[in-house]
Amino acid sequence: MPPKxxxxxxxxxxxxxxxxxxxxxxxxxxKASSLGERQLRRNISSPEIPQSSGSITPxxxxxxxxxxxxxxxxxxxxxxxxxxxxxxxxxxxEHARVHxxxxxxxxxxxxxxxxxxxxxxxxxxxxxxxxxxxxxxDKIDIKMDNSPGPALLFLDDGGGMDPVLLRKCxxxxxxxKKSNTTIGQYGNGFKTSTMRLGADVIVFSRSTRAGKATQxxxxxxxxxxxxxxxxxxxxxxxxxxxxxxxxEPIIYSTHDDWSSKLKTILEWSPFSLxxxxxLQFDDIGPHGTKIIIYNLWLNDEGIYELAFDDDDEDIRxxxxxxREATTKVLKKTVELQSHISYRLRYSLRxxxxxxxxxxxxxxxIILRGKPVQQFNIADELQYPKVVTYKPQVAAGSKExxxxxxxxxxxxxxxxxxxxxxxxxxRLIRPFWKVKxxxxxxxxxxxxVLEADFIEPAHDKQDFERSSLFVRLENRLKQMxxxx
Numbered sequence: 001m002p003p004k005x006x007x008x009x010x011x012x013x014x015x016x017x018x019x020x021x022x023x024x025x026x027x028x029x030x031k032a033s034s035l036g037e038r039q040l041r042r043n044i045s046s047p048e049i050p051q052s053s054g055s056i057t058p059x060x061x062x063x064x065x066x067x068x069x070x071x072x073x074x075x076x077x078x079x080x081x082x083x084x085x086x087x088x089x090x091x092x093x094e095h096a097r098v099h100x101x102x103x104x105x106x107x108x109x110x111x112x113x114x115x116x117x118x119x120x121x122x123x124x125x126x127x128x129x130x131x132x133x134x135x136x137x138d139k140i141d142i143k144m145d146n147s148p149g150p151a152l153l154f155l156d157d158g159g160g161m162d163p164v165l166l167r168k169c170x171x172x173x174x175x176x177k178k179s180n181t182t183i184g185q186y187g188n189g190f191k192t193s194t195m196r197l198g199a200d201v202i203v204f205s206r207s208t209r210a211g212k213a214t215q216x217x218x219x220x221x222x223x224x225x226x227x228x229x230x231x232x233x234x235x236x237x238x239x240x241x242x243x244x245x246x247x248e249p250i251i252y253s254t255h256d257d258w259s260s261k262l263k264t265i266l267e268w269s270p271f272s273l274x275x276x277x278x279l280q281f282d283d284i285g286p287h288g289t290k291i292i293i294y295n296l297w298l299n300d301e302g303i304y305e306l307a308f309d310d311d312d313e314d315i316r317x318x319x320x321x322x323r324e325a326t327t328k329v330l331k332k333t334v335e336l337q338s339h340i341s342y343r344l345r346y347s348l349r350x351x352x353x354x355x356x357x358x359x360x361x362x363x364x365i366i367l368r369g370k371p372v373q374q375f376n377i378a379d380e381l382q383y384p385k386v387v388t389y390k391p392q393v394a395a396g397s398k399e400x401x402x403x404x405x406x407x408x409x410x411x412x413x414x415x416x417x418x419x420x421x422x423x424x425x426r427l428i429r430p431f432w433k434v435k436x437x438x439x440x441x442x443x444x445x446x447x448v449l450e451a452d453f454i455e456p457a458h459d460k461q462d463f464e465r466s467s468l469f470v471r472l473e474n475r476l477k478q479m480x481x482x483x
Contacts (some may be wrong), residue, residue, distance in 0.1 A: 012141050016176075033167050046415045049420030055375065059149060059304070072196065072297035072305070075104050097173065097232045098224035106172075108457045113305055113317060116164040119193035120154050120291065121355065121365065123425060127158025130364050133452035136366045137348070139308045139315065142270035151270070151294040151310055160287040163239040163250065169203070170235045181221055187310070191220070191461070197306075199223045199295035202269045202278050206287050211370045213242045214250070214422055217265060223295055226269040236261040246291070247278070252324055270294055313370045315348040340375065341416050341431045354430065357450055377420055378448040381407030387479050391453050391468055402477070404449040406483050419476055421463070428463060435475045442480040 077279050112114045117137065124135035136155040160170060163464050167413040194201040200221040207214055218237040225233065239250040243384050252259050262274065271277040271294070284290050299319060336342055343350035349398045352365050353375040368482055372457045378384065384407035393399065418431035435442045445468040451472060463469050 005354070019166065033068045047464075048372065051293045052212065059147075059298070059302075070199070070295070070298045071108075071302075073301060075192050075297070077201065082214045100222060100230055100233055103191065103220075103222055103225075103233065107192045109192050109227030110196040110461075111459070112461060113257055114348060115459050116193035116196035117152075117315075117348060118351070118355055118426075119189040121352070121474050122460075123157035123289075124154070124158060124191065126275045127156055128360075132158035134274050134366055136367050136401065137315070137352075140292070140365070144270055144285065144294060149294070150296060150304065151292050152306075154291040154293075155288065157285060157288040160284075160289050161203075161205040161216065162212075162214050163216050163237075164279055165207070166205055166218050166237060166239075170218050170220060170237065192289070192302045194220065194293050195222060196297075198293040198297060200268070201291060202265070202271075204284060204290040204292075205283050206281060206289075208287060211243075213243050213286070215240045215247065215284075217277065217280075219269055220263045221268045223262070229233060236264040238262050238265065310351075311347075313368050317346045336415065339416055340377070341418075344430060354420070355427050357427070357448070376448070377409075377446060378405040378407075380410050381405065381446060382410050383407050385483060387476050389449075389472075389479075392467070392471065393417065393453060399435065400453050401452070402449055402451060404447050405481060406445065406447040406479055408444050409446045415443060417442055417445050419449060422448075422450040423454070423456050423460075423463075424452055425450070426456075432476075434473055435480055442483075445480055445483060447476070447479065 018041045038447065042336070050478060078306070107116075113430060121135055121137070124132055134157060136153065138153045139153075140151050140153045142151045143149070144195060148419075155448075172191060200219075200223050203216075203218045205216050205218075207216075216237060218235060220235050224230075238258060239248055240247040242248075249258055266272050266277065269278065280292075295303050305318060307316040310316050340350050340354065343355060349367055349372055352367060352372045354377065355365075356374065357376065359374045381465055384405055385407060387404045389402045389404060391400065391402065404419070416431070417435070418433040419429070421429040431446070451463075454466060454472065456462070456466050457464055
């Protein structure tokens with residue numbers, strides 16, 4: 001698609017209403033009005049960062065930032081002033097507001113940064129049904145507060161989001177995914193995952209719905225909310241109709257409101273000029289979504305949590321990688337650390353290779369410019385055996401059976417063991433050791449199964465500990481002993 005150029009004059013373009021999107025549009029109008037009233041400016045100066053993102057030299061911080069405000073686990077500990085009570089229209093019901101601190105506390109459901117990255121990959125995989133063929137994950141360099149720094153880029157060629165879907169994506173609890181095959185289901189993954197990886201995220205999306213082509217920009221900025229003392233989550237979003245030869249701004253209330261939202265986006269995003277902002281759509285194509293997460297979190301030592309310079313084709317968890325480097329080097333240790341069961345703890349490429357059980361036919365995960373080769377541990381087992389398990393589901397529920405492939409791992413230290421449990425094709429628990437600690441029974445025994453009959457936790461790194469889960473755990477222990 002040729003790049004869309006915005007006209008100088010602004011035409012009002014209405015979005016056709018439906019039963020599904022009326023509330024979302026009302027929220028958008030209220031947000032736009034609120035944003036126009038609350039617009040604040042910042043005046044920040046900071047020194048240049050002397051080293052690249054992969055350096056162990058801590059990055060320079062803006063004058064009003066501290067290490068605590070840039071470390072994820074401490075970023076919620078800031079003091080805020082008295083909250084203001086918005087004027088209530090006559091006859092209107094008062095609604096519950098969401099304080100910006102909730103964005104941080106909500107994101108703490110992700111204990112592991114790779115779990116947050118996996119959530120964003122899931123969104124692209126769910127778009128396969130809408131024609132997606134790839135998800136690109138990369139590190140890019142941006143400039144904020146006159147200082148360079150790394151940012152995470154996610155780009156897919158799925159169906160994209162129209163203005164209504166983007167507002168649902170930026171809201172809490174909305175989910176348009178109704179299929180039994182989609183991974184996402186809670187309507188919370190985008191917020192928890194992006195806020196777990198960095199303080200700020202900007203989203204660009206193109207879509208065609210009902211014959212109308214649109215492109216939208218949305219900014220979810222914890223930095224903006226915190227520095228300007230907001231007591232409600234304000235998310236500036238702007239939309240364009242690109243059905244014709246020009247990018248026509250879609251205005252819901254007034255030109256001033258639209259301009260106010262654009263001004264906030266330019267001020268608090270890496271793109272200070274409208275021209276630079278619109279250029280971000282060039283690599284999306286006719287449909288798809290681009291996510292840029294910036295102001296990435298630091299660890300307790302003030303160094304970026306994610307390491308980009310250790311391997312040009314990978315993204316690594318710095319603390320786990322350092323733990324590997326400082327471990328006493330013994331032959332067995334080296335063998336263990338070279339196995340994928342260990343590498344997936346700190347290597348995104350290793351983790352992504354096992355993240356989905358079935359290999360894609362026409363879809364690729366492209367990490368830092370190189371496709372990820374999918375890996376199924378079941379293909380590496382010696383003396384494999386398939387065991388069928390029929391869980392005792394609740395009365396009235398559809399009966400199901402689960403096939404578990406179990407066997408000995410090839411040419412690997414015997415302390416590699418455990419079950420890789422998937423849910424709807426997505427890895428939830430890798431190398432889950434069901435045997436008792438200290439027991440030698442089952443050393444070297446590895447299994448693979450897809451357990452769609454139990455529900456994963458919200459961070460998709462574990463399962464809800466229901467009675468079905470407990471019975472599965474007991475059955476897997478029995479499988480190990482029998483094998």
